[in-house]
Amino acid sequence: MAFTLATWNINSVRLREGLVQRLMREEMPDILCLQECKSPVEKIPVEGFRALGYNWMVARGQKGYNGVAILSKLPISEAGAGDYAALGHARHVAARLENGVTIHNFYVPAGGDIPDREVNVKFGQKLDFLTHMRDEFHDSRPEKAILVGDLNIAPREDDVWNHKALLKIVSHTPVEVAQLGETQEAGQWVDVTRQDVPEGRLYSWWSYRSPDWDAADKGRRLDHVWATPDISNAAHGSRVLRAARGWEQPSDHAPVFATFDL
Template sequence: MPFTIATWNINSVRLRMPIVERLLKEHAPDVLCLQETKVPDELFPEKAFRKAGYEHILFHGQKGYHGVATVARRPIELVEKRRFCEIDDSRHLSVRVQAGGKSVLVHNFYVPAGGDEPDPEINRKFRHKLDFVYEMNSVPASEDELSASILVGDLNIAPLEHDVWSHKQLLNVVSHTPAETTNFEAMRKAGGWVDLMRLNVPAEQKLYTWWSYRAKDWEASNRGRRLDHIWSSANLVPSFKGYEILQEARGWEKPSDHVPVIARFDLD
């Protein structure tokens, strides 16, 4: 069986635990990285994960907002809960997991959304987002003969033209503005990260992982954005066997506006 890793902005893990359990039962990823868990560490639903077969659990949370968690069916070791931009808002967690004879460093990120106004001079949330992405330049895709890196999460930026339903109409909408996309792609390339979701998918093909709650019929309108990402160090590319965007999860009961993305590696 391959090594699988999933990423999902769950938009409150306690509220949506039934669909998390469904994902674990039906797809059983080796590692699941959650964002926007919205729960302080002392109230994280560990028992539910253990009951589902996920005994290895690490989290970095706070009450009501943000938060990330990484759970696994195999041992994971805490590396860091990093504070970005000198703000302790629970947006990063890194762990190590053994797979295929390699020590894999897994970064789990929840990048700030950035508010509504794409002007850092008048919108401090947008300024925070740009600063956060700039600071991510210090997170390289470390690799050697016995180690590798994976970076996943809700990065809240759709960098490419066809990562949104309308490039033209969204150029001045937060998540797809040139200020975000240019710096985002520069950061990814400078760190040596490979965008696995676009590795074998043509740039002109639409890819979405998020559909707004505001749409009366999200599936019919299909006005999505690719805000969730899976990157790796270059030495994992030969082992990468593809990924799945679970679009059907957007239609599950009490869904998140994001859907899970599951990547497969031939590492076992």
């Protein structure tokens, strides 16, 4: 089985239904994982997606916040959802393909603006969320699994436009990078994107605050595709669809793709 997977923080699936459909028509990923859907599951506009061949969906939703969904052309079955850090947020859902591969779709909390859990509850929640992920992977090491999503951390120096300038900015602080590293190591996850694109600056997010995001190019790689070692060598073709950041009324994230031959 060969399939192409994409992950995309859509920043409201109902507001950007047309962009999701455009991606489906133009890029035709077999599986599309969305984060920050901002919709109850029953209000996700599945009819238009089904018309394009995406007949399967597993999702967790909330009104106006969070929300994750896995849309697929291939048959999938629900494989659970976790309430990480007991936040009561719709930030994780898992699906299983017929070949036994499990896909985890995560939306890690952004963490607010101040990288100090003593004065910023949201930053503490982010670290606790990652700790819960780490401990779960350590206790039950995943196999034949893919993990995707907006992890809200750019771990490498070349995952941000200016490493030194962002060391005290949430998403690239040393404590977050270390926490993400521990989480990755606990599950022995392989960073598929950097396996395929090992060198050079690579971003998947550009702030709405930048009046000319493309020319300024002050990006961060916040969106990730990981795989367990038993299937990571089957991955190839990783890319970021940067052009989608320039579509009309876009998300501030661009989709990230990878293909697996399994």
